[in-house]
Amino acid sequence: MAMTVSYFAWVRERMGVAEEVIEKPATVATVRELVAWLAERDERGALAFVEPGRIRAAIDGAMVGPDALLGDEVALFPPVTGG
Amino acid sequence: MIRVAVTTDAIDIPAELDIHDAGGHGASASFIGRVRGDGGLVELFLEHHPALTEAGLAELAHVAADRWALSALTLVHRVGAMVPGDSIVLVLASSAHRAEALSATEFLIDRLKTDVMLWKRETFADGRVEWVEPRESDHGRAERWDT
Numbered sequence: 001m002a003m004t005v006s007y008f009a010w011v012r013e014r015m016g017v018a019e020e021v022i023e024k025p026a027t028v029a030t031v032r033e034l035v036a037w038l039a040e041r042d043e044r045g046a047l048a049f050v051e052p053g054r055i056r057a058a059i060d061g062a063m064v065g066p067d068a069l070l071g072d073e074v075a076l077f078p079p080v081t082g083g
Numbered sequence: 084m085i086r087v088a089v090t091t092d093a094i095d096i097p098a099e100l101d102i103h104d105a106g107g108h109g110a111s112a113s114f115i116g117r118v119r120g121d122g123g124l125v126e127l128f129l130e131h132h133p134a135l136t137e138a139g140l141a142e143l144a145h146v147a148a149d150r151w152a153l154s155a156l157t158l159v160h161r162v163g164a165m166v167p168g169d170s171i172v173l174v175l176a177s178s179a180h181r182a183e184a185l186s187a188t189e190f191l192i193d194r195l196k197t198d199v200m201l202w203k204r205e206t207f208a209d210g211r212v213e214w215v216e217p218r219e220s221d222h223g224r225a226e227r228w229d230t
Contacts, residue, residue, distance in 0.1 A: 009202035009204070010214045058132075058200065061138055075135070075200075077202070078214065080198070080199060081217050082195055
């Protein structure tokens with residue numbers, strides 16, 4: 001199934017793109033599974049997702065946990081540091 | 084009145100105060116976060132999400148307005164490239180009495196460090212470029228408001 005994944009901050013830098021449309025396998029259903037799949041997919045993914053515990057995600061504008069189910073889009077990024 | 088903004092321009096603090104104060108409030112609290120030039124920092128860059136950063140700020144503002152009796156609330160966050168001395172964030176909260184205004188201001192500055200899609204990148208005079216890591220103490224401060 002096709003879905004849009006966007007990246008921010010150092011995750012974006014390591015992935016080399018701000019956004020991409022991916023064809024994810026049927027076995028990838030959650031944020032955690034997507035991060036693991038991206039880390040396996042290629043070298044840039046391995047670099048960006050070497051520490052899955054440092055990755056945060058948002059779906060439809062809301063911050064979600066690693067077990068959240070994926071839909072049409074997801075944003076992946078490091079812990080936020082505003083303020 | 085709730086006013087939330089994300090801007091690449093310098094935050095015009097006198098203008099924001101004028102807008103905020105239009106109602107004539109009993110008590111107004113404010114917080115201004117500025118870029119520090121520690122360690123030879125020459126640029127602070129704030130990366131943001133084109134839609135979700137402002138939405139996150141608006142969500143926080145509404146949570147504060149529901150929790151405290153506020154007559155006005157202003158939350159302005161700058162994004163993009165900044166230099167030491169520039170204002171990064173402005174929080175203004177007003178109420179009839181000081182306690183609500185002060186608490187709401189502290190809540191907003193604590194929570195926007197952990198809940199809003201913003202990322203700081205520092206560039207130093209010697210050429211180093213580093214993404215800022217979140218501090219454990221920031222999460223501790225943000226979690227105080229959960230109860």
